[in-house]
Amino acid sequence: MFITFEGLDFCGKSTQVQLLEKYFIENEKKVKIIREPGGTKISEKIRDILLDKKNSEMSIETELILFSASRAQLVNEIILPALKDNYFVISDRFHDSSIAYQAFGRGIDLNFVEVLQQFVISKAVPDITFFLDIPIEEVISRKAKVKKVELDRIERSTIDFYERVRDGYLYLTKKEKRFKKLDGQKSIEEIHEAIIKEVKKIKSKL
Numbered sequence: 156m157f158i159t160f161e162g163l164d165f166c167g168k169s170t171q172v173q174l175l176e177k178y179f180i181e182n183e184k185k186v187k188i189i190r191e192p193g194g195t196k197i198s199e200k201i202r203d204i205l206l207d208k209k210n211s212e213m214s215i216e217t218e219l220i221l222f223s224a225s226r227a228q229l230v231n232e233i234i235l236p237a238l239k240d241n242y243f244v245i246s247d248r249f250h251d252s253s254i255a256y257q258a259f260g261r262g263i264d265l266n267f268v269e270v271l272q273q274f275v276i277s278k279a280v281p282d283i284t285f286f287l288d289i290p291i292e293e294v295i296s297r298k299a300k301v302k303k304v305e306l307d308r309i310e311r312s313t314i315d316f317y318e319r320v321r322d323g324y325l326y327l328t329k330k331e332k333r334f335k336k337l338d339g340q341k342s343i344e345e346i347h348e349a350i351i352k353e354v355k356k357i358k359s360k361l
Contacts, residue, residue, distance in 0.1 A: 159249040162287035165297035166339045174347045187237045191248035192225035195232045201225040215261040230279045259323030287339035
């Protein structure tokens, strides 16, 4: 099964990725955790370029193509081979992030971004995608607790940018049946329980 997690920065998805990994390990399942951008030697080098706050002059076109290049390498080198080997693959972000961040957030043509991502991911279509939704006010609150020097280039984005990104995720929630929207303000335990419940539903259908 291929499971992806999406949401605004500081939504808590990384915590849920770790909890789901623990759940699968405890149930003696083969599981592989990946993050985006990154996950391979080449992808990690691209990640360094993308998130480096010194690269403030990066164009939105360059950003989209770099994210896509990192993703393409991850798909071919890690994701598809792992799925073929019957692993549960869990990704902290995937192609939906480009729809939300680069199409809606940056304003790049939506149709172009969607076609590009279809090309990039090939057969690596998630079985289920968890969208941890939090209001913009909560993003601001959680962001304020992080030292500015620790924020990467994307996390330094403005409030109106995050509002557009959230609109992108809400668009995907309506469009994609695999999208499961969860209240990111609920307790960690409640969110985890909801995730396990949905995973069991999907697994029974595969």
